[in-house]
Amino acid sequence: MNKDQDEHAAVQAAAAKAGPGRFLVKKVAVLGAGVMGAQIAAHLVNVKVPVVLFDLPAKEGPKNGIVTKAVENLKKLKPSPLGVAEDAALIQQANYEEHMGLLGECDLVIEAIAERMDWKLDLYQKIAPHVAKHAIVASNTSGLSITKLSEALPEAIQPRFCGIHFFNPPRYMYLVELIATPTTNPEILDQLETFVTSGLGKGVVRAKDTPNFIANRVGIAGMLGTMREVEKFGLTFDVVDDLTGKKLGRASSGTFRTADVVGLDTMAHVIKTLQDTLSADTDPFYGSFGTPEVLKKLLALGNLGQKTKAGFYRKAGRDILRFELESESYVPAGQKADEVYGRMLKKPAGERLKLLRNATGPQGQFLWSILRNSFHYAAVHLATIAETARDVDQAMRWGFGMKQGPFELWQEAGWLQVAQWIQEDIAAGKALSKAPLPKWVFEGPVADAGGVHTEQGSFNPTTGKFQPRRVLPVYDRQLFPELLRGEGGARFETAGTTLHEDRNIRLWTLDHQVLIASLKTKMHTISPEVCEGLQQAVELAEKEYQGLVVWSGDEPFSAGADLESTLPAFIAVGVAAIEDAEGFMQQTMLRLRYAGVPVVSAIRGLALGGGCELGLYSAKRVVAMESYIGLVEVGVGLVPGAGGLTYIARRAAENAAASTDKDLLKFLTEGFTAAAMAKVGTSALESRKLGYVLESDVIVPNKDELLYVALQQARSLYDAGYRAPHKRMFPVAGRSAKATIMGQLVNLRDGGFASAHDFHIATLIANVVTGGDVDANTLVTEEYLMTLERQAFCALVQHPKTQERILGMLSTGKPVRN
Known part of the structure; x- marks a missing residue:
C-alpha cells in the first residue's frame, strides 16, 4: 500500500475503536459486472457512494468492454436501477488485469460474480x-x-470477511442478509450493518451460514411447495396468482408472475443449490425440492420469464397468455379466483384459517395447504437458519413482499389452535413432510405467550428465550421502525404528547421542541379540514415550538387534494364551493411558506398534486429515496390549483435572477412541461431534476430514518436563526412567452400527440406560468398567479371532459383519455 492508503487505514482503525457507527465508507469495489454486480454499483451511486465496478478484461476491443456494456445496459433496464440514468457515468470502470491497485482505495469490497465456488x-x-x-x-x-x-x-x-446478500433488484428490495463465518469479527459485522442500514437504506437480517440463508430458503421452498399443491388441486397459474397476491397479503405479482420477474433460470439455480447442498437427512422437506415439470419444460424452451418475454406468462399485443404444460403452448390468461375465497381472506386471521381449512373447494384447500406448509417449514427450520423468529418474518416481509411473515400470521390466528391443525395434517399425511412440529411450539415460553413475538422480544429456539432487537447506535435514528405483530415497541399513532387530534390530523411532539403534523385521511389526501389543521399547526408552532414537521408515519406522503369530499359541495352549491376550497388550500400553502418557524416536509412514497404542493411550500424537504413526486392534475383534466403553477413561475424567476441569462422562458420550459405532461419523478433524484426537490434538500436512503432527519433539520434551521423568505414581487415571462409555448402546443395537437382537451388544459397552464396577458418581465405577486390558477381550475371543473376524467378516476382508479 502507498502512504495515502496507510493513512486511510489508520483513520479507519481509529474510527472502528470509536464504535461501529463510525466506519467510514469512502469508496466501494464491486467485483463482477453481471446483473447483480452492476445493479449493486448503480444503487451505490444513487446514495452517493463512489464505486469501482470490476470484471474480466475483454478479449477484443477496450479492456473495460465487459463493464462498459454492463453500465450502458443499466440505462435501459425497467424498473431503472439508477435514480437518474446519466449517473451511470459515475460508476468507475475497471478490469482485473489493469486496475487491481484500485482495490487498495476501497473500504468495502463486494464480490458478485457467478455462483461458482x-x-x-x-x-x-x-x-x-x-x-x-x-x-x-x-x-x-x-x-x-x-x-x-x-x-x-x-x-x-478472514476476520473482515462475511456474506452480504442483496435481493434483486438491489435498488428496490429492502432486504439485505448478512452472514458471518466462525472467524468474522463481530465488530466488523456491526460496522457493515450500520453502513447498509443508514448508508444504503436497507433492512438488515443476520442469517446463519446455511444453504440459501433465510429468505430464499423459506421463500423458494414455499414456491416449490405451492407448485406441488397447484398440481395436486389442478389449478391454473392465473387463478393461483390471483389467490396468492394481494388477497393473501403478499406481493401483487403472486407466485408465477413473481417467478417470471425473478427469472426462471435464477429460480432454477436457487432450487439446485437446495438440491445439491441438502439431503433427506438434513432437510425433512427434501422430497418436495424436485424441479417441477413445468419449470423444466420452460427452461428447455428457453422461456426464462420477463427477461426473455416469455415464461409462465407471455404477452401477445395487449393480451396476456399463460403457459399450458399439456399442450406446451400459451393460452389466454385472465381467470380469477372464486369470489367466495376473496371474501374469506378478508376475515380476521383465526376465522380465515378455519374457513380455509374446512373448505370443500380446491381453491380453499389449496390456500390452507400452502399456509400450513409455510408454518410447518418455518417452525422446523427456525433453529438452523436464523437466530430468532423475528429474522424469518422480517426476511419474508422484506425479501418476498409479504404483509406478514409466517410466524406473525400463525400467531395472530391463534398459536396453539393452528399448531394443532398442522399436527393433525402431518399425522394424516397431508403435509409435505412427516417431520413433527418442534417441541417448543407446544410447550414452554412460546405456548405460554401464545406466539413467538412478545413485548420482551422474539423467540430464540437456541436459548429458549425471547430476545430483544439488536442494539446498535444506527437504530437510534429509527424512531418508529417497522414492527412485527405482537412485538413490543413505540407506535407513532400513540407516541409522544398529543396537542390536538381529530379524524383528519394529529398534532403532537416527541421532544417539546418541534411540532409534528400527521395526516390521518385516506391516502393522506388534503381536505379543507386538513388545511385547517395545518394552519392550526403553524399557529401553535410559532407560539411554542422551534419548527413544524409534516410526517404521517407511513406511505404515501399525500396523494393530493381530496376531490371526492368536494364533489357534494360542488353539486349542491356549484363552482363557488370549489373556488372557496381551492382558495383556502392556497392560503394554507402560503401560511406554510411564510411561517415564523421552519416547516419541513418529510416525504416518503407518493407526493402527488396537492401533496407535491405541500412539499413545495415548505421551508425544506427531507425525502426518502423511493419517493414519487409530481403535479399530476392533468390526469383528471385539471391544472395544479394549490400553488403548484405559481411555484413554477416563481422558481423560474429565481433561477433567472441567479444566472447571466435573463430569458425567463428558458427557465420556465422544464417546469411547464412537467406540469403539462403530469411528469412524476420516479425517485427523489429524478424529482430533484424536475425541480420538486432542491439541491439544498436532504435525500434519505432509509425510509425509517425520515422523521429523525426531518426533526434534526427543523432544529438546525431554527438554531441558525431561521427567517421566512421576504414576500416579494417577481417577473413573469408574459404574453410573448405564452405565444411561443402555444405554437409548440398547436404542433403537438395537430400532429395527434395531444387531444383537444389536453391542448386546452396545457393552454391554461401556459397562461398561468407566464403571468397571463401581461408584458414580459412584469412584476407580479404569488397571490396574483394563484388567482389565475383558481380561475383555470374552476373553469375546468365545469368542463364535461374534465368531469368524465374525474368520475373515471374515482370509479376505476385509472386515467381516462378523452
Whole structure:
C-alpha cells in the first residue's frame, strides 16, 4: 500500500475503536459486472457512494468492454436501477488485469460474480494481495457457504470477511442478509450493518451460514411447495396468482408472475443449490425440492420469464397468455379466483384459517395447504437458519413482499389452535413432510405467550428465550421502525404528547421542541379540514415550538387534494364551493411558506398534486429515496390549483435572477412541461431534476430514518436563526412567452400527440406560468398567479371532459383519455 492508503487505514482503525457507527465508507469495489454486480454499483451511486465496478478484461476491443456494456445496459433496464440514468457515468470502470491497485482505495469490497465456488475461490486469491488492510470483504452469493469461501482468503482478511446478500433488484428490495463465518469479527459485522442500514437504506437480517440463508430458503421452498399443491388441486397459474397476491397479503405479482420477474433460470439455480447442498437427512422437506415439470419444460424452451418475454406468462399485443404444460403452448390468461375465497381472506386471521381449512373447494384447500406448509417449514427450520423468529418474518416481509411473515400470521390466528391443525395434517399425511412440529411450539415460553413475538422480544429456539432487537447506535435514528405483530415497541399513532387530534390530523411532539403534523385521511389526501389543521399547526408552532414537521408515519406522503369530499359541495352549491376550497388550500400553502418557524416536509412514497404542493411550500424537504413526486392534475383534466403553477413561475424567476441569462422562458420550459405532461419523478433524484426537490434538500436512503432527519433539520434551521423568505414581487415571462409555448402546443395537437382537451388544459397552464396577458418581465405577486390558477381550475371543473376524467378516476382508479 502507498502512504495515502496507510493513512486511510489508520483513520479507519481509529474510527472502528470509536464504535461501529463510525466506519467510514469512502469508496466501494464491486467485483463482477453481471446483473447483480452492476445493479449493486448503480444503487451505490444513487446514495452517493463512489464505486469501482470490476470484471474480466475483454478479449477484443477496450479492456473495460465487459463493464462498459454492463453500465450502458443499466440505462435501459425497467424498473431503472439508477435514480437518474446519466449517473451511470459515475460508476468507475475497471478490469482485473489493469486496475487491481484500485482495490487498495476501497473500504468495502463486494464480490458478485457467478455462483461458482471454484471461480470465487480463484478470484479471492487474486485480489487478496491488493485489498486494503482495513477493508471489509463480502460475498453477494445467494446460497454458497460463506465459511468455505472465507477459507480461500489469507488469515489476515478472514476476520473482515462475511456474506452480504442483496435481493434483486438491489435498488428496490429492502432486504439485505448478512452472514458471518466462525472467524468474522463481530465488530466488523456491526460496522457493515450500520453502513447498509443508514448508508444504503436497507433492512438488515443476520442469517446463519446455511444453504440459501433465510429468505430464499423459506421463500423458494414455499414456491416449490405451492407448485406441488397447484398440481395436486389442478389449478391454473392465473387463478393461483390471483389467490396468492394481494388477497393473501403478499406481493401483487403472486407466485408465477413473481417467478417470471425473478427469472426462471435464477429460480432454477436457487432450487439446485437446495438440491445439491441438502439431503433427506438434513432437510425433512427434501422430497418436495424436485424441479417441477413445468419449470423444466420452460427452461428447455428457453422461456426464462420477463427477461426473455416469455415464461409462465407471455404477452401477445395487449393480451396476456399463460403457459399450458399439456399442450406446451400459451393460452389466454385472465381467470380469477372464486369470489367466495376473496371474501374469506378478508376475515380476521383465526376465522380465515378455519374457513380455509374446512373448505370443500380446491381453491380453499389449496390456500390452507400452502399456509400450513409455510408454518410447518418455518417452525422446523427456525433453529438452523436464523437466530430468532423475528429474522424469518422480517426476511419474508422484506425479501418476498409479504404483509406478514409466517410466524406473525400463525400467531395472530391463534398459536396453539393452528399448531394443532398442522399436527393433525402431518399425522394424516397431508403435509409435505412427516417431520413433527418442534417441541417448543407446544410447550414452554412460546405456548405460554401464545406466539413467538412478545413485548420482551422474539423467540430464540437456541436459548429458549425471547430476545430483544439488536442494539446498535444506527437504530437510534429509527424512531418508529417497522414492527412485527405482537412485538413490543413505540407506535407513532400513540407516541409522544398529543396537542390536538381529530379524524383528519394529529398534532403532537416527541421532544417539546418541534411540532409534528400527521395526516390521518385516506391516502393522506388534503381536505379543507386538513388545511385547517395545518394552519392550526403553524399557529401553535410559532407560539411554542422551534419548527413544524409534516410526517404521517407511513406511505404515501399525500396523494393530493381530496376531490371526492368536494364533489357534494360542488353539486349542491356549484363552482363557488370549489373556488372557496381551492382558495383556502392556497392560503394554507402560503401560511406554510411564510411561517415564523421552519416547516419541513418529510416525504416518503407518493407526493402527488396537492401533496407535491405541500412539499413545495415548505421551508425544506427531507425525502426518502423511493419517493414519487409530481403535479399530476392533468390526469383528471385539471391544472395544479394549490400553488403548484405559481411555484413554477416563481422558481423560474429565481433561477433567472441567479444566472447571466435573463430569458425567463428558458427557465420556465422544464417546469411547464412537467406540469403539462403530469411528469412524476420516479425517485427523489429524478424529482430533484424536475425541480420538486432542491439541491439544498436532504435525500434519505432509509425510509425509517425520515422523521429523525426531518426533526434534526427543523432544529438546525431554527438554531441558525431561521427567517421566512421576504414576500416579494417577481417577473413573469408574459404574453410573448405564452405565444411561443402555444405554437409548440398547436404542433403537438395537430400532429395527434395531444387531444383537444389536453391542448386546452396545457393552454391554461401556459397562461398561468407566464403571468397571463401581461408584458414580459412584469412584476407580479404569488397571490396574483394563484388567482389565475383558481380561475383555470374552476373553469375546468365545469368542463364535461374534465368531469368524465374525474368520475373515471374515482370509479376505476385509472386515467381516462378523452
